[in-house]
Amino acid sequence: MELDPDIVKEFENLEVATEKPSEEELCSFDEEAPLKATPQLQHHTYSTIPKFFHAPPPAHNTLRQNLRKEAHSLFLQKRSQELLDNDELGALWTLLEKHCTQVTPLGQQLIDYDDYLKLLEAVSAKCKKYVTARLYAKLLCHSMYPANFAGKVEIASIFNYTMRKVWLTQGRIGLSFYDEIGQGYLREIDMENYIIDIIPTLAQISSCVQPSFQSFYVCTVVKKFFFFLDPLHTGRIRIRDILASGLLTELLELRDEEAPKETQELNWFSMPSVLTVYGNYLNLDKDHNGMLSKQELAGYGTGTLTSVFLDRVFDECRTFDGEMDYKTFLDFVLALDNRHEPQSLHYLFRILDVQHKGYLTAQTLHYFFKGIQEQISAVNAEAVNFEDLKDEIFDMVKSKDPFKITLQDLINCGQAETVVSILIEFHKFWAYENREDGSHNV
Incomplete structure (x- = not known):
């Protein structure tokens, strides 16, 4: 695409200002004011440049703050409704088995693209956002089956991908509810609130953590997130980094109350592990002053x-x-x-x-x-x-x-x-x- 000759001429004649703006000019700057054309910027397109950054409302503007939070909450609720529930995931698995093309000698169920297209017609509208032609192509590229099974993918891979995507989306939505600023990251206080709220869902923790010890447990959990995801001590961690790190997966493994003791001891977030760390701290504190x-x-x-x-x-x-x-x-x-x-x-x-x-x-x-x-x-x-x-x-x-x-x-x-x-x-x-x-x- 060729540039408009008038625009090229404007840029060739553009002079770069080197004089430092005065305090009056800085004070008069209003980020909400429309872009005004200067003598050197007369082209009609300059007045229609879209604003690509919207700063969060100031703390003293209660109305805008509340409006932003309400909009953020409604958006997250809408995204939550798009998630597949357990019944819908069960229905997907049933359809996958129904459209299975071939079974390997080892029992793996495979599906070819023709049957996959039939599957796409049979799944619900919500499922179509997860089960796509692009997904099939990606899984096929990583398929390691021999020539007699070429062109097919395992239905378990399709189901596992869908399950993982649902879980990641669910985790992102859950964490985003604690993002009060709405910028995609959590502060330490936000992360603490999240941990406190999910403790009742962690079967390995909820039954044994005492109210007096809860603050130490939360502190121990949050510290690992910030140690590994905020090494520069900025005071905040990105939600996408939390999901990608695997730390949240490790924490949510505590929902399984039947996990063996050996597995629990290897999990930093488990009660045996936290008690070991805290016990070491108390044992080192010979004068019992808490430091x-x-x-x-x-x-x-x-x-x-x-x-x-x-x-x-x-x-x-x-x-x-x-x-x-x-x-x-x-x-x-x-x-x-x-x-x-x-x-x-x-x-x-x-x-x-x-x-x-x-x-x-x-x-x-x-x-x-x-x-x-x-x-x-x-x-x-x-x-x-x-x-x-x-x-x-x-x-x-x-x-x-x-x-x-x-x-x-x-x-x-x-x-x-x-x-x-x-x-x-x-x-x-x-x-x-x-x-x-x-x-x-x-």
Whole structure:
């Protein structure tokens, strides 16, 4: 499509203003006012440019705030009515079985495109939004069946896709009801309200959580969402990120009250897991003041975190009169328990980056190695040469700059958990040093 010559000429003659606007000009700016043409912008199309951003109404405008919330609620209710319920999903499965084209020797039920078209005519109007020709084409592209079953897809794949899409949409609508601002993300208070409201639906939790412990349970749950989905501490997480992360799926697994105990213990959101974390916090709190001092935190895990590392934790993390509260402790636990994850490495790198330069040097590594040396001396173990350790670390990381290690270098190398562990924890360091002869005890 060719551009209008008049428009091209307008842009060629357009001058870029370099003078800073005065305060009067800034104060007179009204985002609601229509676009006014300047002498250089006379083309008739400029006055009809649509507004592509609508800022939320100010807090003091109660009428617009309430109108926005009501419109948002009505929209979500309408979307909820489009979801398939259990009866409709059951009817879909019945139709899928009815239109099955072929059954494999292993019992998989397949459907070809001709029968799929007949299925599309038979399903309800609501189902047609889920079961589409595009879906069939996508599933066919990923079909791994041999030539005698070519051109067919498994009906279970169609049904599972529909089930998952219904669940994701349902989850998005449910979370969106707590998005008071209506911008597609949740603040910490929004997420807390959501968790409180769904606790009665979580069979594994509702029957055992005491009112006095509920706030600690909610805090523990919400902290994991924000630790992994808001590593930059913006104070909000996108709803789409919550759905994509899999964390919500893990939380909603607690609806199954018959899940084995082993499975529950592996789920951060389960009551046994939360009680373990909270119990550790209480056990470390020797003076029972509800906070952890540096000396108390030193007992965490194997009790071999170096004093140098703990000093840096209390330098960088939020504390109250030099002591750590439960929320800060949860960040600490999540970081140490998930050292292979980028979010944890982001947390730990901030601790290691003593000079806030955005990279680690040999000098930085030596600073943390001093903490390891202290514990080596304390157990009368054989001394370790720092130069050898430094070379090993740089060999593992393979950083772009041979004298600097950035956070991205750590994430990319695949050895970040080992590198970080041997700098901050004597127990992990000793296991690494003696990995070949199996002598892990000191």
